[in-house]
Amino acid sequence: MDIELGSEDMYLLMSCANSLSRKEFRNRGLIFAQVGLDSNPCSKNCGFCSLGARHGLMGPGHELSEAEVMEKVEAFVSAGIHDLFLMTTADYDFDKFLRIGEKVRKMLPDGMRMVANTGDFGPGEARRLADVGFTGAYHIRRLREGVDTEIPPEDREATLAAINEANLELYYCVEPIGPEHTADELIAEMFRAKKYNVSVMAAMRRIPVPGTPLAENGQISEFELAKVTAVARLVVGKNMRAMGVHEPSLISLIAGANQIYAETGVNPRDTKEDTSLGRGFSVEDASTMLWEAGWEVVIE
Ligand code: SF4
Structure with a gap:
């Protein structure tokens, strides 16, 4: 983590993580797609998130109807994606989330993974997520x-344990990385991911959303993010299915990452109600960036 950006060691690090990923992931790039279901003012007030109630950036809040969710999922599936994520703010009604998940499941092709990105939950809720x-x-x-x-x-850790107990596949990420974070803090999250049997690892830099408390700290460069991506990829090692970088970044895609996201609906790094009109990548954008980095995108 102390390697200097641009040094020979940096390129050796990137090369090492890159060759491991190319081999282990058979040179396949993955497109994940996320639908953000609501922009309700969130009581958790994370200092980097546009949805924090105290930051007052998103007005009274809005929820996608079930029909709107289905429409967005259908558009993603027909555009060609691998895993589908449903994301909510922390206070979103859990039963409603299950209901929507159950309906979405029915319209996904067999074998497509469906992933919950929601607030904290216990072992009972984790089993219900698996059940639907x-x-x-x-x-x-x-x-x-x-x-x-x-x-x-x-x-957060209790929820990670519940995910393990319910045999749900864990997607983890070192995030949201800002210039103030130390190497030790980042490394701690890489090893936490291993402790909870991560299947898909990732690294994400913080986006300084104007009006959020942490925006004034600025952001790290894509090059710095690539270093964290490469180190995280090597720390987690062989027992993983994919390595993500967020937001999409070409440099990280030649430093061990093989997976990026397309997004629609709400996004904590954006103040647009529909991030596909703002920061969010489309499936086509994601596919093009993976191609630029030499990854083959195969939708089975
Ligand atoms: S939506 Fe998530 S990231 Fe945003 S304030 Fe709530 S808990 Fe934090």
């Missing part, structure tokens, strides 16, 4: 959880 057809969950202990967020870090 979720195959995995995106869940993390964020950098400086409990300091930059209003969520006790223990709650």
Whole structure:
């Protein structure tokens, strides 16, 4: 993590992570697609998130109707994606989330993974997610959880344990990385991912959304993000299915990452109600960037 950007060691690091990923992932690039279901003002007030209630950036909030969710999912599926994610703010009604998940499951092709990205939950809720057809969950202990967020870090870890117990596939990420984070903080999250049997790992830099408290700290460069991506990829090692970088970044895609997201609906890094009109990549954008980095995108 102390390697200097642009040094020979940096390129050796990138090369090492890149060759491992090309070999292990058979040179296949993956497109994940996420639908953000609501922009309700969120009581957790994360210092980087446009949806924090206290930041007052998104007005009274809005929820996609079931019909709108289905329409967006259908558009993603016909454009050609691998895994489908449904994301909510932390206070979203869990039963409603299950109902929508169950309906979405029915319209997904057999074998397509469906992933929950929602607030904290216990073992009972984790089993219910699996019962309605979720195959995995995106869940993390964020950098400086409990300091930059209003969520006790223990709650995040309890949810990670519940995900493991329910045999849901875990998607983890070192995030949201800003210039103030130390190497030790980043490394701790890489090893936490291993502890909870991560299947899909990722690294994400923080986007300084104007009006959020942490925006004034600025952001790290894509080159710096590529270093974290490469190190995280090597730390997690062989027992993973894919390595993501968020937001999509070409440099990380030649430094061990093989997976990026297309997004629609709400996004915590954007103030547009529909991020596909803002920061969010389309499936075509994601496919093009993977191609630029030499990854083959195969939709089976
Ligand atoms: S990141 Fe999630 S939990 Fe934090 S304020 Fe945003 S929506 Fe709420």
